[in-house]
Amino acid sequence: MSATDQSTLPQHLQKKTSNIQKSSKVVQALAIDIFLWAYTCLVSYKIIYQKLIANVRHADFAWSQPLTAIGVGAVISLVLFMTKLSIGRASKGLYDLDENESILKQPFMFFGYFVIIITFIAGINVAQVSLREFFSEAGLMGAKRIFTALLQPNFQIIEPALFAAIETIYMAFIATTISLPFAFLLGFFAARNLMSNSPITFAIYNLIRFFLNVSRSIEPLVWAIIFSVWVGIGPFAGMLALCLHSVSSLAKLYSEQIENISDGPIEAMTATGAHPIQVIWFGVVPQIVLPYLSFTIYRWDINVRMATIIGLVGGGGIGTMLMQYQGLAKWNEVGLLVIVIALIVWIMDYSSSKIRASIK
Amino acid sequence: MATNILEVKDLQKVYPNGTHALRGVSFDVTEGEFLVVIGLSGSGKSTLLRCINRLHDPSSGSVKFNKDEITTIKGQPLRNVRSKIGMIFQHFNLIPRKTVMTNVLTGTLSKTGVFKSIFGIYSEEDKKKAQELIELVGLSGKERHRADNLSGGQQQRVAIARALMQNPKMLLADEPVASLDPATSHSVMQYLKKVNEELGVTILCNLHFLSLVRQYATRVIALKGGELIYEGSPKEIDENWFKTIYGEEAVEVTID
Incomplete structure (x- = not known):
């Protein structure tokens, strides 16, 4: 591939495009600044002023605010x-910054710190963080009650708990296996390097990518919840939910793997x-492989x-059992079920990392 | 007078990103030749080779192989032509994690059915031939070794055996020794020479080192900026031609 003239655009057109790019950057920078200010x-008025300083009990909300x-x-x-306080200009690269100076000490960063601090204060208020409730007498009593109960698990229900656990593991296994062939096929269609040769295949690629992203998000x-209404509460609903999510995330991972392979063997085989x-x-x-x-x-x-987790909303298995108790x-x-769940998760985590390390 | 196995006429290649890699290259290759293409990196050598077996599609011009027009053919006819043209690469391009035997057998894919090849069913005849070719490139005893565990020179010899498995009329070699050390380079070039002289396979080879060119080529063409600027015997490349091809600043390095 020879290094010939790359840009075929005439110079005045190039200048024009760079001007357009610059002004669009300025607009974006301004939008960022307006949003931040x-x-x-809003936060200073609604939370810092009304809640903390004026102590208004029921602050009215109006769209005018x-x-x-x-x-x-x-x-x-x-x-x-145009001052050095604009975060928008900084994030769009419109400042000529001295590379040797730390970005953390720039003037616009102090506005940034201020925004973070008021967000933190507002956050504590919104999340209703209250040390008083955390250490209140009634609260501590409740905590004591639940912890003593959890620490004395009822081994009477070990049999149904293990059966439910097995149901969960099998459900996960079947969901993985069923999603495998679908993900395998979709992986090829969602790989950019295999699909970008013609406009038709590229359209298919984009369509599949879109559906994968939507179903994964x-x-x-x-x-x-959707499937438990569709096919009724139970392991089948949970399995369908896991299947769908597994197909889309596995297909994504597979296609990224395909995109990373070397072209050499493909060229040689062709x-x-x-x-x-x-x-x-x-x-x-x-x-x-x-x-x-x-x-x-x-x-x-x-x-x-x-x-x-899916069991908690009626997907069957040990989650549903936990929810009932x-x-x-x-x-x-509940204490016993928590122990069983912790054990399964630990065993699965340990063995899967061991297996994965051995096939590297 | 030997017949032309390949006729390239006014070949142009413009990549989608606008790079004009070939600007009207024309030359013929006669049967049994060892033709070497030289030129700087980026002069269009690799593109030229890939336009011949249509790994890249030429933008215009024509390529005739065995007198047949192959510039725009598609599908099965194209695969038939490709099966008669072997190719080896700078980075060997063997299939990772597979044995030497499996790699050599992939040379027969074009005449093995899709399902048979997927299940690894090759004819006894092909297996015997693969065995012979592995011996020819001096790798007997390595059949069951994983190809990616071999040294660079050995991998390139596997690649030669794979290409020969196709029973090629012509062999394209894209910088076959550029990632090998000098001693191994000569060994690989010797094998190519053997293939050329003993099996009568026409060779079209991209090379960097002029010393190798002088030793192995029967004829040379040189590319510069996508244009053919020299065609002749390797012995006629003197200091002046060298500077024309590689630029005023260039100093010849040798490989012994």
């Missing part, structure tokens, strides 16, 4: 935009006159943990 004004804050923020940021817990399927089988597959195995075992491990406030039984 509006946020500062955030709108005013934006207005005030816009004015402040316009005034301060919805928590398995939410899928479990050069022998091999059929495209043979090229993938000999040029791609040998490079991905072990990482795939490792990802899959790790996924089973994750699925066992998730299966426990917790609802009845039977803390001794």
Whole structure:
């Protein structure tokens, strides 16, 4: 590949595009500043002033308040935009900074520190952090009651607990195995290097990527709720939820693995006159088998943990059992279940990391 | 007068990123030749080789192999042509984690059915031939070794055996010794020479070192900035030609 003239754009056009880029950066920087100042004004007024200083019990909310804050923020940021206090300009790289000077000591960082501090104060207020309640007499009594019960687990229910645990492990295993072939196939279609050759395959790639991202961003817990309405409460609903999530995350991991392989063997196989399927089988597959195995075992491990949580919303297994005893406030039984869950998670975690280390 | 096995005419290649790698290259290759392509890195040597077996598609111009136009063919006809042209690479491009035997057998993929090859079913004839080729490149006893555990020179010899497994009429070699030490380089070049002389396979080879070129090539072409600037015998490359091809600043380094 020769190093010939890379940019074919005439010079005045290049200048124009760089001007457009610069002004779009300035607009973005201003938007960041306005947001930060509006946020500062709103938080200072609603939480620092109303709650902490004026001690208003039931502060009224009106849409005029955030709108005013934006207005005030816009004015402040316009005034301060050209000074060294603009975080927006800093984050868009519009300052000429001395590389030797620490960025932590720049003026705009002090505005940044201020924003972090008021967020922290507001956060403590919003999360209702209260040391008084943490150490209150009634609270400590409750804690004592639950801890004594948890520390005296009821071994009477060990049999059903173990059965439920086995149900959870199997559910996770089946969810992993069923999702495997789907993820395997989708992995190829979601790999950029295999799909970017023609516009059609690239469109398929984008479509599949989109669906994978959407289904992955919805928590398995939410899928479990949906499926428990669909197929009824029980392990099947939980398994479906895990399946769906496993397919999308495994396919993502698989496709990233395919994107990282070396092109050499693919080129060599193509050069022998091999059929495209043979090229993938000999040029791609040998490079991905072990990482795939490792990802899959790790996924089973994750699925066992998730299966426990999913059980809490009716996905069956030990999670559902835990939920039932917790609802009845039977803390001794809950104590036993917690021990069983901890044991499973520990064993799965330990063995999966051992297996994965040995196939590296 | 020997016949032309390959005819390249006015070959142009522009990559999607705008790089103009080949600017109208024309040359013929006669059967049985050991033709070496020289030129700086980025002069278009690799692109030229990859346009011949269509790993890259030429932008314009024509490539004729055995008098057949192959510039735009697709699918099965293209795979047939590729099966007659072996190729070896700078980084060997063997299949990792597979044995030497399996790697050599991949040379027969084009005539083995898709399902048979996936299940690893090769004919006895092919296995015997693979065995013979492994012996030919001096690796007998290594058949069951993993290819990626061999040394660089040994890996390149496996690659040669794999290419020969195709029964090629022509062998493309893209910088076959660029990642090897001098002694190993000569050994690999010797094997290529043997393939050329004893099996009568035409060789088209990219090289960096002029000393290797003088020793092994029967004819040389030189590329500069995607254009063919020299065509002739390796002995005729004197100081002036050297400076034209590699630039005024260049000093020749030898490999012994």
